[in-house]
Amino acid sequence: VPLRKKGDAYHHGDLRQALVDAAIQVVARHGADGLSLRELARRLGVSHQAPYRHFADKRALLEAVAAAGFAVLFDRMRAAIRNPDPVAGLIESGVAYVRFALEHPAQYRVMFGARELPSGRPTENDPGDTVFRGLVATIERCQQAGMLPAAPSRDLAVVCWSIVHGLAMLAVDDKLGPRAEAELTVRRSVELAVRSLDRR
Amino acid sequence: VPLRKKGDAYHHGDLRQALVDAAIQVVARHGADGLSLRELARRLGVSHQAPYRHFADKRALLEAVAAAGFAVLFDRMRAAIRNPDPVAGLIESGVAYVRFALEHPAQYRVMFGARELPSGRPTENDPGDTVFRGLVATIERCQQAGMLPAAPSRDLAVVCWSIVHGLAMLAVDDKLGPRAEAELTVRRSVELAVRSLDRR
DNA sequence: ACCTGAACACCGTTCAAGT
DNA sequence: ACCTGAACACCGTTCAAGT
Numbered sequence: 221v222p223l224r225k226k227g228d229a230y231h232h233g234d235l236r237q238a239l240v241d242a243a244i245q246v247v248a249r250h251g252a253d254g255l256s257l258r259e260l261a262r263r264l265g266v267s268h269q270a271p272y273r274h275f276a277d278k279r280a281l282l283e284a285v286a287a288a289g290f291a292v293l294f295d296r297m298r299a300a301i302r303n304p305d306p307v308a309g310l311i312e313s314g315v316a317y318v319r320f321a322l323e324h325p326a327q328y329r330v331m332f333g334a335r336e337l338p339s340g341r342p343t344e345n346d347p348g349d350t351v352f353r354g355l356v357a358t359i360e361r362c363q364q365a366g367m368l369p370a371a372p373s374r375d376l377a378v379v380c381w382s383i384v385h386g387l388a389m390l391a392v393d394d395k396l397g398p399r400a401e402a403e404l405t406v407r408r409s410v411e412l413a414v415r416s417l418d419r420r
Numbered sequence: 421v422p423l424r425k426k427g428d429a430y431h432h433g434d435l436r437q438a439l440v441d442a443a444i445q446v447v448a449r450h451g452a453d454g455l456s457l458r459e460l461a462r463r464l465g466v467s468h469q470a471p472y473r474h475f476a477d478k479r480a481l482l483e484a485v486a487a488a489g490f491a492v493l494f495d496r497m498r499a500a501i502r503n504p505d506p507v508a509g510l511i512e513s514g515v516a517y518v519r520f521a522l523e524h525p526a527q528y529r530v531m532f533g534a535r536e537l538p539s540g541r542p543t544e545n546d547p548g549d550t551v552f553r554g555l556v557a558t559i560e561r562c563q564q565a566g567m568l569p570a571a572p573s574r575d576l577a578v579v580c581w582s583i584v585h586g587l588a589m590l591a592v593d594d595k596l597g598p599r600a601e602a603e604l605t606v607r608r609s610v611e612l613a614v615r616s617l618d619r620r
Numbered sequence: 621a622c623c624t625g626a627a628c629a630c631c632g633t634t635c636a637a638g639t
Numbered sequence: 640a641c642c643t644g645a646a647c648a649c650c651g652t653t654c655a656a657g658t
Contacts (some may be wrong), residue, residue: 271654379613381586382587385586386585390585468633469633469643472632478633626642
């Protein structure tokens, strides 16, 4: 990669990244529906056609917004999972998951509601799959430590992810009361669920 | 209410209902983003301004679509809950919930993703609240029958709803494999979760 | 390569009238 | 009351050029 030329003729050394960053901000403030490619271009001082050099269409830009969100989410979960007690790691990663959703509600919605019903069926190579595989691995560590029942790890992972994803969606929809209380409700719920599964 | 005049000068005896029905169809086929008030009016043979007599804006129409979905969903859950065994009732209502989401994925998204971040904070008098209260009641019946732990019923309800809501979202996003398998995965997951909570 | 400006076919919403 | 038609200020996307 060549050094970024400063003050060159092009408006941005990295228009692509600038678009993604600005889109994340707009989504956070006005939701995915409030995102306009033309307005984004205006804000960045380029013509309204410039974004099409980097993204095929609006949907592609929103996918980049989603991908950036998944990267952050997965980082946080990996950090939380790095806990000597695997059950505590499971609980903390669940809490971290919901906390991310509460901090970035609109982006979280984009991450899971992006593709309405278009092309990709089997969702191969989805960033969400990476999160899921990490979850399965943690659960198997819990099982090896005898902390979870011997049910198929995939089933347990589906249940755990569903709880946490459901909590996140409900929290984002303000169904769990004020945000301050929501944090506590989440922690109580995740602990209740995991401790219930825990069959020592 | 006066009798509906047949064949009168107005194009529809009940334009409001016709709009909601047509919107549900369009949403099912093209998603919420594919819904256009102007196209809807064209399809129903009225001017593009006519819908504004019945709905303040597009969002209001989508809210009606959501409300219609909640009515059906709640009916199905009430039917499933009418089971002599309260635990079985809990399981079946969860399965019914996810089944509805799988049958009407786009409408289900509208039901829970409608309000991005606009006005209503505490979500008072939300149709979702009705579903939630029914769930709490069933859980308390389970507890009275000694089938569930003595944790606060609200916490248990949050966990149950989260599992089922999370499963529904994952299923709608095709994260649970092909639709045919998804049905089985859902049943296994709901049973695993509820039986785990079940502390006889 | 990357950007520009004009153009196309749409939107949601508002307004002033019509019956 | 309910509907109409013109108008406003936007969109996303495409095309033919510019440097």
